[in-house]
Amino acid sequence: MKKLIILGGGESGIGAALLGKAKGFDVFLSDLNSLQDHFRDRLYQQEIPFEEKTHTEEVILGADLVIKSPGIPEKSAIVQKIREKNIPIFSEIEFASRYTQARIIAITGSNGKTTTTLLTYHLLKSAGWNVGLAGNVGKSFAEQVLLNDYDHFVLELSSFQLDDIYDFRADISVLLNITPDHLDRYDYIFDNYVRSKFKILLNQLPHNSFIYNADDPVIARELTSRQLAVNRFPVSLKGGNNAVAQLTTQGLVFHLPDHPTKVIPFEKLPLKGPHNYMNIMSAVLAASQAGLAFEAIESGLTTFQNAPHRLEKVAVIDGVEYINDSKATNVDSVYYALQSFESPIILLIGGVDKGNDYDAIKDLVQTKVKGVIALGKDNVKLEHYFEPIVPLFFATDDLNKALEKAREWATPKDVVLLSPACASFDLFNNYEDRGNRFREAVLSFA
Numbered sequence: 001m002k003k004l005i006i007l008g009g010g011e012s013g014i015g016a017a018l019l020g021k022a023k024g025f026d027v028f029l030s031d032l033n034s035l036q037d038h039f040r041d042r043l044y045q046q047e048i049p050f051e052e053k054t055h056t057e058e059v060i061l062g063a064d065l066v067i068k069s070p071g072i073p074e075k076s077a078i079v080q081k082i083r084e085k086n087i088p089i090f091s092e093i094e095f096a097s098r099y100t101q102a103r104i105i106a107i108t109g110s111n112g113k114t115t116t117t118l119l120t121y122h123l124l125k126s127a128g129w130n131v132g133l134a135g136n137v138g139k140s141f142a143e144q145v146l147l148n149d150y151d152h153f154v155l156e157l158s159s160f161q162l163d164d165i166y167d168f169r170a171d172i173s174v175l176l177n178i179t180p181d182h183l184d185r186y187d188y189i190f191d192n193y194v195r196s197k198f199k200i201l202l203n204q205l206p207h208n209s210f211i212y213n214a215d216d217p218v219i220a221r222e223l224t225s226r227q228l229a230v231n232r233f234p235v236s237l238k239g240g241n242n243a244v245a246q247l248t249t250q251g252l253v254f255h256l257p258d259h260p261t262k263v264i265p266f267e268k269l270p271l272k273g274p275h276n277y278m279n280i281m282s283a284v285l286a287a288s289q290a291g292l293a294f295e296a297i298e299s300g301l302t303t304f305q306n307a308p309h310r311l312e313k314v315a316v317i318d319g320v321e322y323i324n325d326s327k328a329t330n331v332d333s334v335y336y337a338l339q340s341f342e343s344p345i346i347l348l349i350g351g352v353d354k355g356n357d358y359d360a361i362k363d364l365v366q367t368k369v370k371g372v373i374a375l376g377k378d379n380v381k382l383e384h385y386f387e388p389i390v391p392l393f394f395a396t397d398d399l400n401k402a403l404e405k406a407r408e409w410a411t412p413k414d415v416v417l418l419s420p421a422c423a424s425f426d427l428f429n430n431y432e433d434r435g436n437r438f439r440e441a442v443l444s445f446a
Contacts, residue, residue, distance in 0.1 A: 001026045005060050007078065008069025009035040009043075009050065012092040015140025016067045017048050019096060022146050025065075030055050063087050067095050070136075070160035073185055091164035093135065093157060096142035098167065102132070102150045105286050108157045108200045109176025109213075111332050112279045115271070116176060117156035118307055119283040123300040124152060127292055136161060137307075152290060159196040160185065169203035172289050173230075174211045174282050178218040179332045194222060204230040209289040211282050214241035233289070235281045237274055245281040247274070252281055254288075262294055270304040273311070273340030309435035311337060315446045319412025322442045325419040326435030331356050337419040338364040345369045345415045346406045349386075350376035351422030351434075358385050358421075365389060371409045373402045377426040397427060403441050416442075 004025035006013045013029060020027045029043060029050035043050050055078045060066070066082050066089045073079070082089060097104070107117045114137050124131040132148055134141035135155035144150070155170075159182060178197050186192035201210060206229045212219055214234035236243035245254045251265040269280060280301070287297050306312065309326040316322070325337045329351075338345065338361060347369050358365075365372070371392030374382040379395035387393040394405045406416045418438045420431075428434040 002064040003062055005063035005066045007066060008072055009039055010069055011140050013069050014039045014042055015143035016092045016095055018046060019142040019146045021046060021048055028059060030060060061085055067092055070158060089164055091161050092142050093161050094165040094168050096145045100145045102153045103171040105154045105172040106157050106170035106200055107174040108197055110179040110181045112176045112275055113156050115306055115310055116279040116283050117154055119304055120286045121154040122304045123287040123297055126300040126303060127296040159193060162196055162199040165199060165202060172209045172286050173200045174286055175200055175219060176282060177213050177216045181330055194218060198222060209233060211285045213278060214243055233285050237278060245285055247277050252277060256288060268301060270301055271306060275336035309431060314439050314442045317446050320410040321415045323415060323417045324435045324438050326431045328419040329423055329431055331360050331421050334419045334421045335361050338368055341415050343413050343415050345417050346371045346409055348373045348375050348402055348418040349421050350374040350379055350382050351420045351424050352426050353381055353422050356421055373405055375402045399437060399441055
């Protein structure tokens, strides 16, 4: 019996442990941190041995195969020792893909992948298809492979999940954009991160589909250096680039192979903003390439609701719209958020800075933002950058005080936008906690 070691006892690790045991492996799970109670209970129920708050090296280094949580960096001491012993390390995605015959739609990008994944899933699910949702969103891919016999999976994949794939192959891959992010995991070398994102194309065959943002200069540059035997479907907001889907003054236009040209007008779109038009076009193409009829796609668009914390409309109070975009944890996400509104914006920004360069949003801030409220424990960098370029600036470490100031500044038709550009860990547990508390505070005075 082969020894399978699971490093990390979160959603993906527990799923991999359950699938591994079901497939006949001798499974042991190890986590340097404490497990959540419900995960610990599941391991007990399935009689899977585990350890917490430590890594027992002699046990781990006796593995035939290791499945590593995407949150564990390559540079960690235990991973380096596993590599030195030449023990194979898989991602949960790689492991689970070996036990399913389902067609896979895999979606990645620095920004927009969750929205695109959820929309693609919704389009297929609302049409009555037997489809699963997994990866970086939803339940563990491995556990769903174990428990369900889906015909299709829609997977949101982060660069960390792509790093340890080998034989994984997507029937349909989607690459939305590549901008600097998580560079601390890639030796601060952007090209390392780019190569990780491009692993979404690994093993694709000529009859598979590759949907990509033709406007993205990083993607365009990388494509010139690669010979890809796969069906390409470029998507563009600008037109040109041989785009099969593009933004026009009438709406979103699709030039699908062997189909008449289709137009989806703006009033039928469930999301607004140029970045979301890119997400919608990519999801529509993914569903179409999976075989869903365009009429079913149009019907599904009318019933889609995006996930919380992603340009989520919380309330309109005294004519002022409050938007929760807590998921915007990098500058590029804030850029897209600012593009989505024509009304004057009061921007709530701040948290744990990840080396942000705010020059990318400077022009948008100067033209669209009437006031910036810095919300964090350390607001010095934000104050130095934004106070000279906006009419109003306020800094606080108190969410309620931030919203009181926003109410004081706001006039009817303004937008109060929580789009932090930063991690949340200084004042909140995570971005969901930040978004939930923002929503609760807004609704408390609605």
